[in-house]
Amino acid sequence: MIVLRNVSKIFDNGKVKLTAVDNVNLTVEQGQIYGIIGYSGAGKSTLIRLLNGLEKPTLGHVTVNGQDISLVKGEALRQARLKISMVFQHFNLLWSRTVRENIAFSMQIAGVPKAKIQTRVDELIELVGLKGRENAWPSQLSGGQKQRVGIARALANNPDVLLCDEATSALDPQTTDQILDLLLDINRRFNLTIVLITHEMHVVRKICDRVAVMEEGKVVEEGEVIKVFTHPQKPITQQFIRQVSQYTEKETFNPELTSELAGTVIKLTFTGHSTHQPVVGELTLRYGLPFNILHGKMTQTAHGVFGQLWLHVQATEEQLNNILADLQQSDIEGEVIKHV
Ligand SMILES: Nc1ncnc2c1ncn2[C@@H]1O[C@H](COP(=O)(O)OP(=O)(O)OP(=O)(O)O)[C@@H](O)[C@H]1O
Ligand SMILES: [Mg+2]
Known part of the structure; x- marks a missing residue:
């Protein structure tokens, strides 16, 4: 579904070169929930922006659904992007539009007929659990509700891939769990491929199938979530695991x-x-x-x-x-x- 081959992204402002993503290889299968974890500055957001063509790789190839995203341009890129949608940490809602209008917006841009938009918006409101709040303004919603709008909007054009950049990082633990449950439900129901970025191992533990650990632009460890949790290889991975369960030799049974x-x-x-x-x-x-x-x-x-x-x-x-x-x-x- 998504394949990264020898992908590097180097930012060069003429004076300094900064390697944000450093020779990354990874594969995400259809229907997987794939987690990318790393500390601030590890290159996670840059990596996820390479998946929807917002950034072009300096080296290597990014293939989504058989299409080399690094090569498509113009209308073809716009079409491809409709199928790769994104959910953001700070929701990125339009403040002067209601819940309904926010969800409808990406369909209007995509040229979906009006009547079809209305039915789809109703479906999505039901799906993300916002019934009764459809005419509220974003400022009248809680963080969790705002993110539900963000998710509904991202699903509007029936994407093949949902990218989540720290989608729960602005939420409290209980709301985080509710949003994660919603993502898991959507993944299971529609077999939707989800790539999510996080700095919290709790997120990975709760919903991911596989995880890649990023450090200084590199993927330093990768594998099935249970394998990585039971046999973490790198110190950074062990640190992340300690966040959730104190699941380390030292702190368990003596x-x-x-x-x-x-x-x-x-x-x-x-x-x-x-x-x-x-x-x-x-x-x-x-x-x-x-x-x-x-x-x-x-x-x-x-x-x-x-x-x-x-x-x-x-x-x-x-x-x-x-x-x-x-x-x-x-x-x-x-x-x-x-x-x-
Ligand atoms: N457009 C840009 N121009 C120059 N440098 C950039 C640009 N975007 C990101 N960087 C640099 O690339 C590195 C990786 O940044 P990135 O935003 O991908 O990290 P991150 O893992 O998402 O961090 P965070 O958890 O804080 O969001 C950082 O050193 C950042 O300063
Ligand atoms: Mg980031």
């Missing part, structure tokens, strides 16, 4: 605390689908051993739950090997923390 316990301590790492299995129950039944749960932490993502569980059990060497083999069969990572 194996030192088990030094008094005789027997075996196993750490189980669950990644997504395995989490719904009654693993501890099955092991207990199979081996007739009482497994004691020492500590556990589970986190919800758009793709199920992941987490870790520390079990204590008195098992023989042979039993332990069988247990580890069983866990592997169930796609659960088992790590022996101690065995005495």
Whole structure:
């Protein structure tokens, strides 16, 4: 759906050259919610502006829906942009127009017939949960409601891709969650591809399928959300993960605390689908051993739950090997923390 090949964007004002996006390669599949996370100045907004042709890459190619966005110009670019719409952090609503008129605006520009616009606006108002507020002015709306208008407006021309640049950064945590739920609902209902930029790992955890971590213009880490959360490679990724769940080795269970316990301590790492299995129950039944749960932490993502569980059990060497083999069969990572 979206492919970036060796994409760089260098701003050159004649005196200084600034590489805002540095040789980025990434692929977003149809229907995915793809998160791009990074600190301020990492190049996220520049990257997202390359996706709708607002910026041209200095090097490399940006392909959306099979079309090289860096090469299209004029009317073709305008048409392509209608299918790649955007939601902004500060909503960018027209203050002298009502909710209805704001949503209708992009369709008027696109030359949609009047009657069709009215039906579509009604549909969109229903979809984003603004029924009853259609004649309000933006100044009469809460932040969350303003962003609902922003989303409705972005969906008006049935885009193939929705780009969200910090769409929830101006909202409180509760409203953020409501807007994220709305985006997830739209994605699931219409199989709409969403690329969202954020500096909050909470946003990524809650709705994204994949995530790219950006630092100084580069994508330093990329992968499925659950994989990145359970096995973050780069210090910056670990920092972001710490934001949401204190999900770090240091801050979770301290194996030192088990030094008094005789027997075996196993750490189980669950990644997504395995989490719904009654693993501890099955092991207990199979081996007739009482497994004691020492500590556990589970986190919800758009793709199920992941987490870790520390079990204590008195098992023989042979039993332990069988247990580890069983866990592997169930796609659960088992790590022996101690065995005495
Ligand atoms: N039009 C421009 N001309 C020159 N430099 C620019 C331009 N746009 C962005 N930059 C620079 O490129 C770098 C990346 O900026 P960008 O806005 O993409 O970062 P960001 O990750 O979106 O940051 P934030 O989280 O603060 O929005 C910054 O150093 C910025 O100053
Ligand atoms: Mg930005």
